[in-house]
Amino acid sequence: MKKRFEFLEHTADAYIAAYGESLEEAFENAALATFEVMTDVEKVKPEAEDLVEVEAHDEYSLLYSWLEELLVRFETTNNLYCRFKISSIEKTPSGLKLRAKIWGEPLNLERHLGKVGVKAVTYHRMEIVKKPKAITVRFILDI
C-alpha cells in the first residue's frame, strides 16, 4: 500500500511530506499528517461531518490556508478530524478555491492520545512537486 505521508528530519518542528496521485489526494494526506502530529488518528472516529471552503491565490497559499483552517477548527471547537475528502480545487478569477468534507469527533483524552499541539502552519521549506500521478507536498508545522 502506498505511503500517504511521512515525517522528515527537522530539529525543532514537524516536517511533513504528503503524497497523492492528484493534488487533492496529496492535500488530504497533508491534513491527515497534520492531525497525526497531534494524536493517533486511528483512534479518532469519523462521526460528525463538516464542510470546509478556502480560497487562495496559488497552490502554495491554498495548501497553507487549507491546513490553517483545519488547525483553527480544531482549536476553536476541540474536534479532531480523521477523514478528509476534497471534492474540488477550482480556478477562480482571483486564484483557486478548495471545497472539502471532513469527518471527526470531539477530543476525548480518555480515548484519544494527546501528542503535541501545532502552533502554526508555515511556508518554511514548503514545496509542491508534481510528477505524473505522483504529487508530493512538503511543509513544516511549528510545534
Next chain:
Amino acid sequence: MNEREEHLGPRERVLLERVDKYTWRIPRKYKPGMRVPGVVFADEDLLEKMKTDRTLEQCANVAHLPGIYKHSITLPDGHEGYGFPIGGVAATDYEEGVISPGGVGYDINCGVRLLTTNLSEADIQPNLAELTNTIFNNVPCGLGSRRKDLRLTPHELDRLAAEGVKWVVEQGLGWPEDIKNCEENGCMEAANPDKVSTTAKDRGLTQIGTLGSGNHFLEIQKVDKIYNPQVAKVFGITHEGQITAMIHCGSRGYGHQVCSDYLRIMERAVHKYNIALPDRELACAPGTSKEAEDYYQAMACAVNYAFSNRQAITHWVRQSFEQVFKRPAEEFGLGLVYDVAHNIAKIEEHKVNEHTRKVWVHRKGATRSFGPEHLEVPANYRAVGQPVIIPGSMGTSSWVLVGTPKAMEVSFGSTAHGAGRMMSRSAAKRKFWGAEVKKALEQRGIVVRAASQVVLAEEADPAYKSVDRVAEVSDKVGIATKVARLVPISVVKG
C-alpha cells in the same frame, strides 16, 4: 543525495572568521546583500551544532534587512528558525528600518517566570508527589487543554490583551506586587485589540490559564549552586537547597495566529514597498508603515496575553501549595522574582557608533539583559541589574543570571533564552521511549507528570544542547553573568 536534498540544493558553507574564544564573525563579503556582518557568540561545540542546520546562513540573511545596525546576532543557543534563527537579535532603525514578525517568532512572548519560596528540599519532599499532582490538575496542559473555571467573554479577553497582568491581578489571580516584577510591568502599552483578528481571539479565548505543549513546562526546583551571592540575595535567592518554581510558556493560539496573520500581511508589504530580501521568510514592512504599526499593536496584545497567562498560572501554583500544605500561600513566600519574554520586538534606544538611536529590537529566542541603573529594571533590582532567567530542557538545569552593561555594547542588551534543540523530534522519538524517559528522571529523584508520553520522548534531555554551556558562554562573553543554577525536583509537562 536523496530526492529531498537534491531538491533543496547543496548546503553552502558559511564563511566564518574567529574573533576570540567565544566570538565568530560572518563577514559582509560572504553574501553581496549583507549590510552588516553577522556575529555568533558560542563555544566550539555549540558552533559545530549550528553548522548542521541553516542557522548561520539565516544569520547572514538577517544582515540584509533594511536599516539593520551593527551586526546580525546569533546567540549560543542558536538553531534554524523561520527566516531568522531562533536564538538571535536584530536591531533596525525605527524610521528607516523594518520590523519583521519572523524576528519575533510564532510563539509571541514565549517566556519564563521564576517564583522563590522560603522552603528547603527537606520541607517539601514528603508532599512533593501530591503537590505535583495538584499542580498537574490545576494547570491544564497538553493537547486541547482548556479550563472550566475561567471563562472569559470576548470583551474580557480584549481587556486582558490591552491591560495585561494588572487586569489579571484585579480579577483576584495574583498579588499587586507581581506587576512590577514583570518585564514591561506585564503590559505593553501599545496593545490594540482592534488589530488582532477574530481567528486569533477565537483560538485564545479558551486557552487562558493553560500551559500548552511541546517544550513548555512547569517545574518545582531547588537552588543547586549560587555563583553570585550578593546579587542572588537581591533576587530573593538566599541559600542552596532553596525551593523555587518556574513557569515556561507563551501566548498560545492567540499569539501563534497573530504571527501567522501578519506574516501574510507582511508578504504583501514586501511587494508593495519593494523590499529586496534573500529569503521570503524575512517578510517585513518599513517601520513607519501602517503594516508595521498594526503588527506592533497586535504583537503587544499577544505579549500581554502571554504575561497574563503566566500570571494566571502563578495563581494556580500558589493555590496548589495552599491545597497541599493547608496554609496561605504567602507563608511560603512564593513571590515573583521576575518574568521575562524571549520572543518579542521592542522599541528601545541604543548607542550605535557614539549616537543614540531609536531602534526596533527583535529578540527571537533571546532574553533582554539590561544592566544596573537602567530605568526599565525594577527599582528593587536596579542597583544590580535585571534578572535573566534561562530555562533548560526538561530534567536539566535552569539558570538565573543578571544583565550587564556589556550587553548594551555588544548585543543590544540581550542574551540567550534556553538550551536550543539539536535533535529532531522524529529522531528523538526513534531513540527514546516516553516511559523510559520518565523512569530515568524518576530514578534521579525527579517527579514527573506529563500529559503526553510522546512529547516526553521528543523532549528528552539529549535532544537539547547543553544549557550549562549556553549559560557559560553568556557569562564569558559578559552579556549576562551567572547568579544561580537551579535543578528540577518535579516537572509538569504538556
